[in-house]
Amino acid sequence: MENINKSRLFLASCLALITTAMTFAIRARLETVFGQEGVGLTLEEIGYAFAPAFFGFTIAMIIGGPLVDFLGIKKITWFAFITHAVGIVLTIMADSMTSLFIATLFVGIGNGFVEAALNPLITSMYSDSKTKMLNRFHVWFPGGIVIGSIVGWLVMDVLGLSWQIMVGTLFVPVIIYGVMFFGQKFPVTERVQMGVSNKKMFSSIGKPLFLFMVFCMFLTAASELGTTQRIESLLKETVAVPLLVLAFINGIMALGRLFAGGAIHKLKPSGMLLFSAIFTFIGLWLLTITSGGMTFVSAGIFAVGVTFFWPTMLGFVAEYLPETGALGLSIMGGAGMFSVSLVLPIMGNLMDNEGVNEALRTMSILPAILIVAFLGLNFYMNKKNKIAKT
Template sequence: MENINKNKLFLASCLALITTAMTFAIRAKLETVFGPDGIGLTLEQLGYAFAPAFFGFTIAMIVGGPLVDLLGIKKITWIAFFTHIIGIVLTLMADSMTSLFIATLFVGIGNGMVEAALNPLVASMYPESKTKMLNRFHVWFPGGIVIGSILGWLIMDVLGLSWQVMVATLFIPLIIYGLLFFGEKFPVTERVQLGISNKKMFKSVLNPLFLFMVFCMFLTAASELGTTQRIESLLKESVSAPLLVLAFINGIMALGRLSAGQVVHKLRPSGMLLYSAIITFIGLWLLTITSGGMTFVAAAIFAIGVTFFWPTMLGFVAEYLPETGALGLSIMGGAGMFSVSIVLPVMGKLMDDANAAEALRTMSILPAILIVAFLGLNIYMKKQRKTVEA
């Protein structure tokens, strides 16, 4: 990869992901601004208003995935940059469910284009350590949520400034990542490097193992992001500052992803996913019965569980199904975000009609299903390794 500054591209990619992640934390805080105690939207209406953050992300990834190979990583990265700008400006102007919906859609498309372009970028730059480097890249999703959560708490709860000031902080990482990417040379995607045809790529996404992983991505993403996105409403009766619990969860996740290389070596991706599902189930169940300081204990267990879900799912596909290319990674990410767009209104309805504990109990069903699914995946992968060794 001559004339390609991998360190600079990786740093810029991390800042782009920080921008993406900060939108998640800031959106969680906006529940209090636009919700029943603010502008007056119900929690179900908020679920619909925020859903485009996830299905917009899905559309961007499904469309952007094939375009990454066709147009190149660089062009998709700049599409992400400009849609981020539009989404942030429209969010600052939002004053109703409709305007919030449109603003959130643009933010979601920007976020999806970041993932569509930069997951293949990282995989292409580090072909010998994909799962490790994708985990390191995705350190900055929880890392960005920590930054956004603390900024939201400081700006609104401590300093008493307006929510618009909080949203405007998104321009800081946005401008920096734009400047870092400007003028840089990008590598071609790994699929292009390997010379895999479009026909083979599209055929490979019908592989039963890939379809199984897409199904699991629905559940892993919903378990993690469905819960954390509605943290303000879920935990407002349990703790005084739910946004700090969000920062706490994501701080643990960031630290965990930094050590991903060692964990992958010991457990392999399929083993990581099984243990993650077990611990996530325990954490969600504990969140239904704890309050006060013990909420942080339950949150820590939940955080340990969801830490490796997203990047390891992507790493598994990149390692074991490389012929799916950028399209495969985009379908995975898109499936994950689409599942959250379905879950958010359902959770809102449960909280409007019953209570937060009921919503959390319902969410705990998802990792319970994953325990069975990943147990089967481990058995399958062990058989595959034995076949190869024989």
Template sequence: MENINKNRLFLASCLALITTAMTFAIRARLETVFGPEGVGLTLEQIGYAFTPAFFGFTLAMIFGGPLVDFLGIKKITWIAFVTHAIGIVWTIMADSMSSLFLATLFVGIGNGMVEAALNPMIASMYTNEKTKMLNRFHVWFPGGIVIGSLVGWLVMDVLGLSWQIMVATLFIPLIIYGGLFYGQNFPVTERVQMGISNKKMFSSIGKPLFLFMMFCMFLTAASELGTTQRIESLLKESVAVPLLVLAFINGIMALGRLFAGPVVHKLKPAGMLLYSAIFTFIGLWLLTVTSGGMTFVAAAVFAIGVTFFWPTMLGFVAEYLPETGALGLSIMGGAGMFSVSLVLPIMGKLMDDANAAEALRTMSVLPAILIVAFIGLNIYMKKRNKTEQA
């Protein structure tokens, strides 16, 4: 770790994640721009146009994960920067479903490369505080969504400026994180530090515990991002400005992740995941029966639920399955984003044919399944810990 400026690399990583997160909030605002009252796309068509943000993310993470070990964290980080830049420019020029699809694909690849490179970098820099520091890093996913939501609201709803100007604000964090990374030395991944072979890494991702966590990642990511990505359509009949509800949800998430350390210490990762699933289920159910000011109460319960999902799933794998390396973290993130790419058109179809409440009720099934799954995980981990201590 000689000549590596951990603080600067961590700050740059947070700015890169802010860029990633702002694309989610701004994309949510673009739903009304390209929707039936704007460009004229149906909600289902918009769902398909938005899916590359997630399967592009998935491809970038799955291919970027092993490439992190072979090419190094630095090169993958700069690939993220370039694809982010292309995606932002293309989004500004988008005027149809196909052009929006391609723009979203480049943004998704950039987002995936950020996660593929920087999750293992943080795990390798903070080997004794993985879950804690990954939660602190992922403060800036909800934090960036808050920033993006407020930017979208100010630029379009308050100032009445064009949506292209809203998208162009993404260049601000992009240029800053590029400047912070420029000229820096990067660490090698933890798998490389530990001397774990490629054969062992690839065989480790076939372990039952890893496959179980990958299945759960499908459901945790869809519960969180499937809901928040379509917030404009889901809550347009419940509140005046759905984007402010998105900012509210992600503000709670950012605060929760900032102070994740004591929660991790008390509950352990498996316990955190169980409580998260319970609150997410209750929150989604409440969103189907509330309106007006009470929507924010339901949103707060939902936010408490989804706060620790993503970083704790990654932290669990980094702590208990370290031999899976950058590939394991990338597969987890990729699985999560791929599940969202599947659920977005389904939600759009439900909203086109029925209503938002039906879509939310359907989504609530996912955390209900997770409650059962994470009860089982807690029982398994307690038995495993007793065996190891014996």
């Protein structure tokens, strides 16, 4: 890794992820702008307009994953920069469900290219501490949501400025990460370093353990992002400023990921995932029965649960299925975001017709399934470790 400035690349990667995360927070604030009191869309229509943020992400991950090995991490990173910039401009110009859909698609593709390029970048640069550094990198997803939530609150609720100015603030991290990546030398992916053939990589993604993790990624991502992306509608009747609850949740997540090293060492990835599923279930269930200040308590328990889901799922695959390479990480991320694109309209329909508590109760089924799945994973991994030691 000669002439590679790891610290600069890592910092630039964090800024790119901050951009991604800010789009989630700002999009959550846009729900009321484009809702019945603004543009006039129903919650279900908004769910469809927001869905491209997730399936666009999936498309970029699935396309970008294999291309990272062939085109290099650097080119995919610049694809992210371009589509981010286009998506922000189109969002500022959006005035209907269709235009919001197209704008959200570009933003989603940009976010997907960020993950497709930068997760392999992190694992390539820090091959001896993958899960730890992925957690440290993904600090800036909840960290960026906190930033975006506070920016949205300040711009629209405190200063009373337009929503277009709020969206325009996304250009700040985009320009900074573009400048920081400019002219830098990037490493090759870990799969290329290991000399793993394309045939072995593609055969590895058919392993039962990998397919099991993809299934679980559907449920972990939907539990986390399906809930937080619709926080404005879910909590508008129980708290005064739902966006501050979103900031609170993601503040806890950022701190948890920052200091995840010790917990990962003690529990191992499979133990961390079981712990996460239990707390996520309890938190979601409590959100169905609490209001006012107690909502923050319930949200805090939920936050402790979802903190380690995304980076630990990626870290598990990177550590125990490294031959799947960048493609494996992209499939995982893509599966997660695709699941959210499916769940958002379903949640919108439930909220329109059955009410908020019914939507939350339905969402709590997902971590309940994960508790059973991760109990099985722990049993399998412990058995596998015992056999390896004998």
